[in-house]
Amino acid sequence: MAILLAFAAGVVLASYAGFREFLPGLIEGAWVTVQITVLGAMLAVVAALIAALAKMYGPWPLRWLAIAYIEIFRGTSALVQLFWLFFVLPHFGIVLEPLTVAVLGLGLNVGAYGAEVVRGAIQAVPRGQWEASTALNMSRASALSRIILPQALVAMIPPWGNLFVELLKATALVSLITLGDLAFRAQQMNQTTLRTVDIFSIVLVIYLCLALVLSQSMRALERWAARGIARGRVA
C-alpha cells in the first residue's frame, strides 16, 4: 500500500514540468530536514531513556526533575519551545545556532513523549523476568540492563516509529526560526517565482516520501529486532 502510494506520487512528479526546475533547491532543503530529523531522533532516544529511568528508579530529586521535564515539554507547543530557545535564551547570554536550537528543541520535545513510551515498554516486561533475575542473584542494575531493557527495547520500536514520523513533520517548524530546511526553501522559492501550486505540491510529496522511507525502515528494524522471539500461539 505504502510503496504503491510512493510510486504513484513519483509518477505524478516525474511528469511535472516544475519538477526539474525546483527539485535541486528543494533537495538541498530536504537534506537539512533529514539532518535535523536524524540528530533530533538520536537526542530524543537518549533523553527519553534517561528521563524514563530517572522517573522510575531515580532518587526523588532526579525523579522530580524528570517529571518536570516530561510535563513541561509535553504540555507546551513545540513551536513555543523553539521560539523560547531562539529568542529568550540570548537574553540570558546563551546564543545558539539555529541548527542547534532546532535539534535541541525538537529532540527534547519528542524525547518527552518518548519517555512515556520507554516507561510503558519497561512496565510491559512481565514481573517474572524481575523475579527470575533476583533468583539468579543479579543486582537490580544488571537485571535492568541485561534482562529487562533488551526486552523492552524490542517492544518500544513501533511507537518510536510513530514518534520519528511526528519528529520529521515537526521539522517543518524550524523554517520559522530561519533555518533553511525544506519548508523554508519552499517559501523562499514561492516568494521569488510565485509558482505556488508546483512548489507546494512537490514539497508535500517529498515529505510523504521521507515519511514512508522512515516508517518502512522502522518496520524493517522491528522485524530484525524481533527475530528469534517466540510470539503468539504454538501452532
Add this chain to the structure above:
Amino acid sequence: MLWDWNYTFEILPELARAALVTIEATLIGFVLAATLGLALAILRMAKNPAISIPATVFVEFIRSTPLLIQIFFLFFVFPHFGITLSGFTAGVLALGVHYGAYCSEVYRAGFENIPRSQWEAALALNLGIVDTFRSIIIPQAIPPVIPALGNYLIALFKETPLLSAIAVLELMQTAKILGSESFRYTEPITLVGLFFLVMSLVSAALVRLVETWLGRVGRRV
C-alpha cells in the same frame, strides 16, 4: 533585570485577547476534526473500494505530511484555484483536516471494537445502513473513544501557534509582535509557554476525569 513585572502586566491584556483567538481556533478546528474524522472513518469502512481506498489514501497522506505545509497549501495554493481564504479560516480548516485524519483512526478503533453480533442483529431487524449506524453502532462506538479524542483536542490546541506562520493574530504571533516592538522576548514568550502548560495540564486532568467517569458508567450497565 531578567524579568520585568511592569512590562508583564502591561502586555497581559493583549495576550489575553489573543488567547481568546487561540481558544476559538481550537474549538472550531476540533468540531471540524471530530465531524470530518467520523465521516472519513465511515467512508473507510465502505464495501465499495472506489470509496474506501481514496479515503484511506487521503488519511495516510494527511497524516504523513507536516501540518505547517498543509496550512501553507490552503493559504497560498487555494487562491490559484479561485478560493481565497483568510488566514484564520485557512488555519482552522487545516487544523480541522489534519486532526480529522487522526480522529478517523480513533473512530475506526471504536468501530472495530463493536461485536459482530451487533451488526448481525441490526441486519436481522431489517435496519438500513443509516439506521444501523445512527441507532446501533455510533452510540456504542463513540463513548469508549472520547478520552482518545480528548487527547487529540489537547494536541490540536498545542498546534495552534502554527497559525502565526500565516499571520493570524493568535497568541504566538501577538507575543512575537510584542517582542519585536520592545526587544523583550523573555516575558511574552514565557507567558505563552506558561499559558499552554497550564491549559494542557488542566485539560489532561479533565480528560482523565472523563475517562474514570466513563469507566464507572460502563461498569454499571
